[in-house]
Amino acid sequence: MYITITAQKLGGNYSQGSADFVGYLEKENQGLDPEEQEFFFNQYKDQIPAEEVVRQIDANTAKLEKTEPRFYSITVSPSKKELSRLQNNSEDLKKYTRELMKDYVASFNREINGRPVNVDDIKYYAKIEHQRCFKGTDKQVRENQPFAAKILQLKNDIQKVKRKEHPGNIAQMKREISKLEKAAPHKQGGLRIVQGMSKEGNQSHIHIIVSRRDASNKFSLSPGSKYRASEVTLNGKTVKRGFDRDKFFRNAENTFDKTFGYQRNFVESYSSRKEFIKNPKGYFSSLMKLPTSEKTVAMKILKESGIPMMPNIPTNKAQLALKVFNRLRRGVDIAVKSSSIGI
Structure with missing residues (x-):
């Protein structure tokens, strides 16, 4: 399970509004009949039109500065092993x-009107x-790129000839x-993998x-928020603030x-991947x-x-080869970063 939480991009690819992002999420519906399309939904409603999503998100921005994101994007990517447990992917x-x-x-770590935040307090669409x-x-x-570059050069040379x-x-x-096509290390369906090619298998x-x-x-x-849990005094009142990312990721897996x-x-758990980075020897033990x-x-x-992975599993810490061990650690580091907030 990999979860990323990303702030709305200000400038660059996305504007201050949500229309571009919502439009991007509609890409799979292009050319499909209505009964085949996937619609937006929230906690209580199904089949929400994209136009309503844009309208609701863009209207919910009171007192936000121009430099503050209007919304956050959460992407949840179950592994193929996790997806295999589902009976109906969509439902x-x-x-x-x-x-x-x-x-x-x-x-x-917030309260609204003296009580903890609950799901009815947020405005989201999925x-x-x-x-x-x-x-x-x-x-x-x-890893296929060197082969791709040579192939492109040869195709250009053919046109020149x-x-x-x-x-x-x-x-x-x-x-x-x-x-070169045969020598490329990564193929799918007998074809060299290139940018933009659809991935095989269950990708829900x-x-x-x-x-x-x-x-x-x-x-x-x-x-x-950079705070997990803290309090600050505003206008003479003590206000709680913060968001516990570790708690969210752990509970997401448990749920x-x-x-x-x-x-x-x-090895599938967020906690174990995080332990690998902080205490790799403890992880391996x-x-x-x-x-x-x-x-x-x-x-x-x-x-x-x-x-x-190592060709032979070590039986004690002394047998750990540092070079290979560091390669392992870097690989898991990428996985952990995939499960963190990117602001």
Whole structure:
């Protein structure tokens, strides 16, 4: 389970309003009949039009400065192993989202009218997507890039030869292109993986847009707060503030497990990935103490995730090879960063 919370971009790709972002989330509906489309939903309503989402989010911005985000984007990406537990991706993920947002509000160290924040205090809209495309930053695309560059150069050379701008053997250049296509390390369906190619398999995930302001448009609720829990005096009153990210990520996993009866392996948990960064030796020691069956599953998960593993599992700390160990740590560091707020 990977969860990211990102502040609305001010300038650059997105404007002060939410229309561009909401429009981006509508991309999978293009060309589909209404009965095949995925609509926005919130805690109590289904099939909410995109226009209503934009209208509600953009109208809920009282007293926000121009430099403050109007909304936050939460992306929830279950693993393939987690998705395999679901019976109906769309309906099950919708059910999970509504429970997840209860965990979200419970992570705020805030009070509204003298009581803790509850799910009715936030204004959010969510959407299920079922496709993902390879990005330029993906490992497969990056490692295929040297081959892609040579192939592009050869194709350009072929065009020059056809235009009689450059001498060359077109047949030979086509053979070289064919060899490069076969030599590229990462393929899908027999084709070299390139940026923009749709990923195979179950890629279902959740996008959530949540207003910075509460539903009454009176209070600010920022998951990007640098405080986990603190108090400050404003106008003579003591006000609680903060958002506990660790609590949210842990509860998000627990809610998924409880909702779908999922047996989470040690290495799948946010807490264990975080421990790897803070106390890698302790992490590895805990991994080695797992029951044999659970440890076997753990090693398989780590291998499939692309994290480099040692050829032989060490039996004590002294056997840890520092170079390989650091490679492992960097791999998990990427996973942990994927589960953190990006502001």
